[in-house]
Amino acid sequence: RKEVEQDPGPFNVPEGATVAFNCTYSNSASQSFFWYRQDCRKEPKLLMSVYSSGNEDGRFTAQLNRASQYISLLIRDSKLSDSATYLCVVNGRSSNTGKLIFGQGTTLQVKP
Amino acid sequence: DGGITQSPKYLFRKEGQNVTLSCEQNLNHDAMYWYRQDPGQGLRLIYYSQIVNDFQKGDIAEGYSVSREKKESFPLTVTSAQKNPTAFYLCASSRDRGPAGANVLTFGAGSRLTVL
Numbered sequence: 249r250k251e252v253e254q255d256p257g258p259f260n261v262p263e264g265a266t267v268a269f270n271c272t273y274s275n276s277a278s279q280s281f282f283w284y285r286q287d288c289r290k291e292p293k294l295l296m297s298v299y300s301s302g303n304e305d306g307r308f309t310a311q312l313n314r315a316s317q318y319i320s321l322l323i324r325d326s327k328l329s330d331s332a333t334y335l336c337v338v339n340g341r342s343s344n345t346g347k348l349i350f351g352q353g354t355t356l357q358v359k360p
Numbered sequence: 361d362g363g364i365t366q367s368p369k370y371l372f373r374k375e376g377q378n379v380t381l382s383c384e385q386n387l388n389h390d391a392m393y394w395y396r397q398d399p400g401q402g403l404r405l406i407y408y409s410q411i412v413n414d415f416q417k418g419d420i421a422e423g424y425s426v427s428r429e430k431k432e433s434f435p436l437t438v439t440s441a442q443k444n445p446t447a448f449y450l451c452a453s454s455r456d457r458g459p460a461g462a463n464v465l466t467f468g469a470g471s472r473l474t475v476l
Contacts, residue, residue, distance in 0.1 A: 252402065282464070291450055291467035292403070335402070347418070348465065350395075350402035 249274055252338050254351035262359055265326045269354045271336030272318045281312055281319050282337040286353065292335055295321075326358045362387045366451050366468035373438075373445070373475050381436045381471045383451035390455065391463065392434035396420065397448040397470075406449075409434055438473060446475045 254271045261267050273281075281298035296303065298310040298319050309322040319338075323330055336351035364385045373379045385392065391410045395403040405418030409428040423442025428434055434453075438445045449471045454463035 256400065284465075289448075289472075291470050292465075293467070294464050297464070347405060347408070350404075352400060352402045 250351075251275060251349045252336055252351040254334075254336050254354045256352055256354060258355040258357050260357045260359060261326055263326055263328060265358075266322065266324045267326055267356065268320055268322045269334055269336075269356075270318050270320050271338075271351050271354075272316075273336075273338045273349075274317070275338070276314075276317060278338045280339040280348075281310075282348075283308075283310060283319075283321050284335040284337055284350075286333045286335055288332075295334070323356075326356075328358050328360065331356055331358045364451055364453055364466060364468035366449075366471050368471060369469065371471060371473045373473065375475055376440045378437055378439050379473065381438070381449055381451075381473070383434045383436065383468060384432055385434075385451075385453045385466075385468075386432060387453055387455075387466060388431070389453035389466070390431070391453060392428065393452040393454075393465065394418075394424070394426065394434070394436045395450045395452065397450060403450060406436065445473055448472050 251274050283295040284292040285295045286292040296305050296310050298312050302311045307324045311320045333353040333355045335353045338349050367382045393408040394406040397403050404420050406424050407426040409415035412431050415426050415428050425437045451468040452465040454465050
């Protein structure tokens with residue numbers, strides 16, 4: 249089983265739609281969770297950290313479910329510019345290293 | 361503006377040649393990292409350094425080498441021992457050297473290496 253798993257998609261949605269991605273992680277001791285966005289052939293950029301209580305940033309909402317070991321990202325009112333690959337990132341087994349584990353990413357295509 | 365500069369952006373190499381990818385940051389970050397990205401896969405950690413003159417192997421260090429002589433610089437050498445070097449290489453840095461996983465990564469624009 250992969251340490252961090254995502255459905256690669258692609259998710260094809262119309263503009264204005266609400267779309268949600270899940271990401272499961274295997275290490276129950278993980279403490280830090282992030283969503284990064286990566287545009288085609290570009291570097292990943294931090295979209296948002298995921299806090300235990302859940303957090304929202306404009307149209308984006310991130311949730312953490314420790315019991316089921318998954319995090320989610322909800323995008324409301326999708327824009328064409330939201331088309332990208334969304335990477336789930338979780339800190340790894342050893343808390344004494346700088347090791348973050350990246351999921352393979354979920355690709356979102358927003359259509360007009 | 362502060363950031364991470366990777367060079368070259370594109371690099372072609374013949375089999376059997378070593379190549380060095382440059383990574384420079386002016387963010388005053390302590391920790392620096394090298395990742396490799398292959399199509400359809402997540403980023404995989406090659407090496408990381410949490411402080412000058414020290415570095416640690418990541419998950420796929422075989423066939424690679426690094427140095428950290430200056431805080432700003434973390435070059436990666438892809439040696440001829442790396443069996444499948446064609447990939448997108450990403451350098452990153454973070455502000456603190458610990459605790460792990462709490463650090464937000466800032467990435468460079470990447471170097472795309474193709475072995476002919």
